[in-house]
Amino acid sequence: MFNFNFFFPTRLIFGAGKFQTLGEEVAALGKRALLVTYPSQSLAETVAQATAMLEKHGVSSVFYAKATANPTHTCVNEGAELARGENCDVVIGLGGGSPMDVAKAIAVAAPENLDIWKIYEGAPITHPSLPIVAVPTTAGTGSEATFYSVISNRELRRKEGFARQQFFPKVSIIDPLLTLSLPPAMTAATGMDTLTHAIEAYTSRLASPMSDLFAAEAIRLTGLYLRRAVYNGKDIEARTNMLFANTLAGIAITHADTCLAHVIGEAVGAIFDTGHGLSVSLTLPAVMEYNCAANTAKYASITHLMGEDDGFMSEREAARRSPAVVRNLIQDIGLPQGLAALGVGGDLSGVMALVNRPGMDASNPRPADSAAFELLIKGSLSPAMSYWEVGGK
16 A cells, blocks of 8 residues: 555646736746637636736737637647647646646647647657646646546547646646636536546545545545535635645546546547536446445545544445435535436447446456446436446445
8 A cells, every 4th residue: 555656746836816927937938828728708808817917928829719628639639730830839728627638738749740649549759748837717627737638539439538747737827716707507517526536536446645645635625615616606715625626636636547437427428528527427426336345444434524424324334325425415516417417328339338448447446347337327327326226236
């Protein structure tokens, strides 16, 4: 258990008002920035502020606003071509997970002048990547603190979280003021993404004492503050703690990986184009039911960390209680009940093909075969979000 490696090269700048340091931080890394963000007006004011701060510090900027939900490798390749053509020497990801993941991938693909999917499939990285500055505006993906980039390939019907050391941002500016305008539904979905990251890292076979420190605190903070953030978006204490939990969970999954909720959730996203946060979090309770007997101490601890242990439960009782604690949170914050509510159903052969690839259960505390995946998906489709309800043991 005490054999582990821990490496984290990103400088984190955290706190209310820290967004105002963007120009200074970027200027230390380059003079022409590719600013990657959403293709909507939701962040127009924030983008305008960013551009002004960059100009004030002598940095010109090129705007790339095509980072939609479930971004594709073609989006990355187009952005990389723009970065090369405009001689950009630094990349900024401003927004949620999609802009940050696209920015990371562009930073690698632009100097390589190679289809990013070829790099994901193993082509060597032979050129220094562009420095990355991440500015999250949601408390969900943790991308500002990971070496992952989650990208879809529509032609292959795949969605993968790829890990490369080059995907670590040089600097992440984490300002809770940027999350105050996030709508309740998005606050709920991204907050559950944080919790899913934290629980899966905490219970992963690759977990270590170091990753547990980050994951456990992220679980505790989410249990305390997610409901508050959803029902009062201007609650700066709740927003700050959820953003902190998000970053902690990102560090945790970087070092411990995720489990079957991500395997299934990313497969569902690839086939049905569902949002990442909802896809993984609505799968989480069933996966917890499947896993809890494999590590009762950790799952009992989750019940305690979420504030639901009355002190009279046995370890086994507390472990078996943990999936219900998560389901209750999902219900309390008004998220859909089960994957079927997202339009998932019908022909699931594509999802099954993706989850049944070799090694997909490598980090999970309990091995999973095709029959287990079938029951997990079936349970996750229902409003109960329960593996036990559909006969799983």
